[in-house]
Amino acid sequence: MADETRKKEILDKLRNGVIQYDEDACREGAQEAVAEGLDANEAIFDGLVSGMEEVGRLFEAQEYFVPEILMCADALYAGLEILKPHCRQMDLGVKGSVVIGTVEGDVHDIGKNLVKMMFDVAGFTVYDLGRDVPLDKFVEEQLKTDSELVCLSAMMTTSMVGMPKVIEKIKEKNPNCMIMIGGAPTSKELADKWGADGYAEDASNALKEAIKMVAFLKKLRDEKAQKK
Amino acid sequence: MDAKQLKQFLQAEGATLVGVGDVTKALPKEIVHLNRGIAIALNRSLTKEAVDKLVRLQTLTEGWLKANGHRSLSIPPDSDRRKDKLITKLYRLFCHKTAATCSGLGWIGKNGLIINEQYGSKLTWATVLTDAPLGADRPCVSSRCGDCDLCVRHCPSGAVQGHLWSLRNPLREIVAYDKCRSLKSGRTALKGKPNCGFCVTVCPYSRNGAKK
Incomplete structure (x- = not known):
């Protein structure tokens, strides 16, 4: 990548593509990045993710609502699909894999999908169990994949009650595994009471938390680059 | 607006x-x-x-x-x-x-x-x-099918039962969709096309539309 202005042009295209939920622009930007030898990780973080950060801000400012966020996410995925195969494994000291799903009795998975997206972006291996997932399946999958993170989502109070059972079972077998819960009926208090390690109440908060997490990874990466 | x-x-x-x-x-x-x-x-x-x-x-x-x-x-x-x-x-x-x-x-x-x-x-x-504040048209709140029951009589699966729709009870199941679906899957296997379309073709309103 010789030309700095050209690089900025491509990154801007990716960023604006996400913000303006323009899938074609994201795809185009990603293809240009690959063709012209731009670092794929850089394209993801300084292009796509930087756009998603702005989307998170717009959502907080009530400029954007859930439909816009989902369309932005679709645009991000369009770019990510092309860039992913060209990514180097990120060397951050966090080897990430995560089991994620909506618990039994619940079919709401908008928030779950947004969180999953940010894990995808961050280079985690994501085991998506989908929605209406039997409780034991989470425990099984965690043991099988030895993931260090399990994310449980629920929209309804009735299905949320399954969460503490899963947490207990997983912590019993594998105390080091981190568990995050999310969804409208959950709260910080419940998360603490059940022994969950993280919490987000809805899709936007989940997105915010996930963006924070990815932004933190980005910072780590930048610091590392500076040391070199 | x-x-x-x-x-x-x-x-x-x-x-x-x-x-x-x-x-x-x-x-x-x-x-x-x-x-x-x-x-x-x-x-x-x-x-x-x-x-x-x-x-x-x-x-x-x-x-x-x-x-x-x-x-x-x-x-x-x-x-x-x-x-x-x-x-x-x-x-x-x-x-x-x-x-x-x-x-x-x-x-x-x-x-x-x-x-x-x-x-x-x-x-x-x-x-x-x-979210544009466009002036809204007057809604349709009840069925104008009246006594006509052509689609009920012609439905090969018995899914159409003759219930009248009304906005007062929007969640009522007017058609037994499971019956319609099972007929559709049978037809798909047989003819490669799911819809029989009788309930559309026999409807007097649809036939008027076809003439124009």
């Missing part, structure tokens, strides 16, 4: 029917700000061209709304839904029938389909939801 301009614009672009409905009561929390439903219909058989044309009309509507500074969400025609996207999740939250009845373009017939007085059920629908 005047809806007339938008309607004329879309009709000039080839839309058969355009209506604006106040859909406030039918909206789930995620899209509660988009309280106007623009129903767009084409009186063509369900072909790839018809669907493409509808999607084009939707895009034009989105552009028109955006140029006027408003948000929108397109619910594409049923046969043009990509399964693999995140936004697809939201399509299920709103159905075309709601937009069509709220904008007074038809009622839900005994056959469970939108019936328009002029074109019957031979219409393909698309919806654009928006």
